[in-house]
Amino acid sequence: MEHSEITIAGDTPGIEWRLPVLRFRGDTDSAPKVYMQAALHANELPGTAVLHFLCDRLRKAEAEGALAGDVTIVPQANPIGAAQAHFGEMQGRFDLAYRTNFNRDFPLVTLAERGDLLADLDRETAVKRLKRTLLHMALGAELVLDLHCDDESVQYAYIDEAFWPEAADLAAALSMQAVFLSDGESTAFEEAVGHAFKRQDDSQCAKVPGRLAVTVELRGRRDVYPDTAKADADGLFRFLVARGVVRSAEAPVPAFTELAFTGPAVPLDNIDMVRALEPGTVLFHKDIGDIVEAGELLATIITRPGFADGIYEMRAERTGLVATRTSDRFVRRGDDLMKIVCKDRIRIDRAPGTLED
Template structure:
């Protein structure tokens, strides 16, 4: 195992960020190369805990000569966000300097333009230098896992349709309850990786990418950080690496993925009709019917008509829920995975900002 640092110069004098990178050299050049990162949204830490325990397993495998394909791991991919605290609250999702999401605005390039990501880095802000460095490392692999979590949520993932259904092995290994089949129309990290692969051949965009995978894994919610879950998830990733031939060992007999796999157009984004305190009536993991009461918003507490009901627009599975108990008007409350497309208009790309 080799540990090195990517150094990101700050945007003010005397500041720099150090990004530890763990690398394991494989013994079989034909084995898939793997890249795994966590905490790109710096306050989403279940993936960091997972990688702590996965790295234990990888170090042991390395000592036994069982690493077949090159593996690169970055347990905390965003030191800039980790240092952003506002009145005691970690602000890890957005760069406070540019007000952009740390998981948006990755360069959309072809694979042949990979080396250009590191040219003239001084032209870019620290956040953009971080993004370009991460993307450059990831594009040296065939399997890319970006570990995130939701607010309150089930285990699920965003997977480009170009990787489905081949990616059912990852969904099964991590016991996912749902998969959102994305359209590849955003500039998020995992879609920027897929974009480069799809445009590898000049003039011909690929629609399927066998043997490759770039995925955003949502490891439940922000509070689901504990040794038991981290070890369980690390074992799930380990089983996936075994199944793909990245590490040596008996190929696991993975269960059939039994969760929901739905396109983003089938996700109902439940939003608050008015501002107010949130009283949830239904929890993540519950199946609901059209018309079921999901939440009550206390828009004008104490008045006869001050409570507004929020109901399910169609049948589906509640995959996520916000952890806050106060809503602004039109703020997100839940994501529900449904069998039919939502009637709400959706722009291409990500579900949230």
């Protein structure tokens, strides 16, 4: 394993950030190259724990001569966000200096323009240098995994339709309960990688066999446990074996049928974003992973505590899988409560891009 650090100068005198990068060298030029990062939203830490345990397995594979493809790991991709706290709580999702999401505004370039990402880098702000550096590293690989998590959530992923259903092996290896098929129209990291993969030169491809750019949502923010992290690391290792990155006797290459993903894989227009219609204290009646029927009670919001008429009931408008739930127990009007995965298209007014800011 090779360890290096990328130094990112701060925007004020005397400040700099260090980005650790771990590289495992394969011995087969034709094998896929892999890039994985975690904690781009600095307060989303399940992926950091998963990559910690995956590195144990990669070190062993490298030492045994079982590593075919190069693997680059950035276990904490956002040292800038990790240092930003407000009243004792790490913010992580939004840059306090420029009020932008750390997982938005990545440059949209073709694969042939990869080298341009590092041109005149010293003229950019620290956050833009970080984003350009991460994207440049990722575009040197064929398989790119960006590890995130939701608030309270089942295991799921955002995958551009250009990589589906080939990416069903990853969904199965990680025992995902759902896949959200994205349209590739945002400036999030994974979609910026996908943008380049689909536009390797001036032409655009609808499908990109052998390549992958995916955002993996590793359950919820509080789901940072040794057992789940090790299990997910094992799942990623199985995926690497299946894709020919690792040769492993203990985890032989599984047949695609054995890695078949059986959960729902639906476009973003099939995701019902359940939002609070009244402010107040939330009492949930349904948990993540539940299948709900239209008309079932999802949550009671106590709008006027102590008053007989002081509640508002939120009911499911459609049948589906509760994929996510807010961890907040006090909500404002319009706050997100749940994402429900539905069989049919239910949204006709969604702008292309992501579901949330």
